[in-house]
Amino acid sequence: MKKEELGTSFCNHLLSLDTLNDYLFYYRKAVNYDRINFERLAVKRNLGLQPFFNSLNIFHKIKPFKSNHILIDSSVVEIGKKDELNDSELIDLQYILRFIKPWKKGPFTLFDTPLDSEWRSDLKWQRIEKSIGSLSGKRIADIGSNNGYFLFRMAASCPELVIGFEPVIKHWCTFSFLQSFAQVPSIHFEPLGVESLVAFDNFFHTVFCLGILYHHPDPHKILTIIYKSLQKRGKVIIDCQGIEGEESSCFFPGKRYAGAKGVWYLPTLPALFHWLSRAGFKKIECFYNEKLSSDEQRPSVWAPIKSLNDFLLSGNDSLTVEGYLAPRRFYVLAEKV
Numbered sequence: 001m002k003k004e005e006l007g008t009s010f011c012n013h014l015l016s017l018d019t020l021n022d023y024l025f026y027y028r029k030a031v032n033y034d035r036i037n038f039e040r041l042a043v044k045r046n047l048g049l050q051p052f053f054n055s056l057n058i059f060h061k062i063k064p065f066k067s068n069h070i071l072i073d074s075s076v077v078e079i080g081k082k083d084e085l086n087d088s089e090l091i092d093l094q095y096i097l098r099f100i101k102p103w104k105k106g107p108f109t110l111f112d113t114p115l116d117s118e119w120r121s122d123l124k125w126q127r128i129e130k131s132i133g134s135l136s137g138k139r140i141a142d143i144g145s146n147n148g149y150f151l152f153r154m155a156a157s158c159p160e161l162v163i164g165f166e167p168v169i170k171h172w173c174t175f176s177f178l179q180s181f182a183q184v185p186s187i188h189f190e191p192l193g194v195e196s197l198v199a200f201d202n203f204f205h206t207v208f209c210l211g212i213l214y215h216h217p218d219p220h221k222i223l224t225i226i227y228k229s230l231q232k233r234g235k236v237i238i239d240c241q242g243i244e245g246e247e248s249s250c251f252f253p254g255k256r257y258a259g260a261k262g263v264w265y266l267p268t269l270p271a272l273f274h275w276l277s278r279a280g281f282k283k284i285e286c287f288y289n290e291k292l293s294s295d296e297q298r299p300s301v302w303a304p305i306k307s308l309n310d311f312l313l314s315g316n317d318s319l320t321v322e323g324y325l326a327p328r329r330f331y332v333l334a335e336k337v
């Protein structure tokens with residue numbers, strides 16, 4: 001089989017569009033099922049244009065099976081034990097894990113290989129978990145779910161359903177690889193962006209929007225889409241990078257902010273509150289407001305890349321290398337009443 005065909009078959013498997021096996025078929029009357037399938041099809045058609053496409057075949061190297069070892073309610077998400085794989089699979093595993101590098105979100109341990117990621121996503125989850133109440137029985141969306149670290153952590157609270165919306169194909173493949181051994185039934189992944197939430201009117205009880213708003217040129221539109229996708233009394237949980245300030249204002253950086261491209265509006269906390277209130281949200285409260293620290297974002301063996309410290313001014317960590325105010329993180333909870 002040619003490389004391209006293998007790539008296609010991996011994605012055909014993920015995007016089977018087979019209603020009998022589609023978790024959303026059960027919800028077809030509550031969501032705009034035709035629209036979602038149309039968008040899924042568009043993803044499938046465009047896969048050949050993705051930079052990652054020609055390498056998809058490497059994920060075939062280890063056949064999926066449900067591991068007997070799954071730990072999702074602790075800081076490190078653990079899937080699989082070494083003795084569940086044969087020698088050749090263990091070699092393939094190391095190849096696949098290196099191929100996925102850099103591991104930006106985690107930590108995970110996969111078949112006894114610890115994958116320390118650039119971000120200590122467990123620290124973010126620790127702060128969120130203790131502030132949001134139970135997720136048990138809830139329908140949840142995680143916008144920009146990346147490799148799915150938070151999807152696994154959310155699933156530990158026994159929700160009805162968790163859907164990750166993430167348009168980057170590499171993250172979809174990484175998640176699918178992890179899930180092919182974890183097989184946690186409540187978690188699902190759509191290779192679609194936040195824009196696709198319009199097909200889920202009044203559907204979710206909780207929407208997580210972590211690390212998204214400042215990466216988008218129209219944060220108000222995103223918040224409006226999220227608002228509509230929530231049921232009454234549904235909650236949004238935001239983690240937004242922003243800057244210090246008492247006024248309601250936003251900083252609009254040049255092409256890069258702390259080294260990163262694609263950063264648009266960095267709000268002060270009062271501005272973030274106004275964004276939420278203008279999108280219709282009530283009961284807006286902040287439960288975390290701190291400077292981002294290199295305990296949380298740093299290079300690691302599995303993410304040997306430049307990270308926060310490289311992008312703060314040496315000798316003055318209150319400024320970025322571009323001379324802008326250094327980033328803070330605001331975590332905010334708000335309700336659709």
Ligand SMILES: C[S@@+](CC[C@H](N)C(=O)[O-])C[C@H]1O[C@@H](n2cnc3c(N)ncnc32)[C@H](O)[C@@H]1O
Nearest residue numbers: 105143144145146165166167168193194210211
């Ligand atoms: C800064 S990361 C945050 C990841 C994760 N939510 C977290 O808090 O660690 C932003 C994520 O949003 C994804 N993303 C990019 N465009 C998106 C879109 N239109 N809709 C949803 N997610 C998007 C990126 O691929 C990336 O995984």
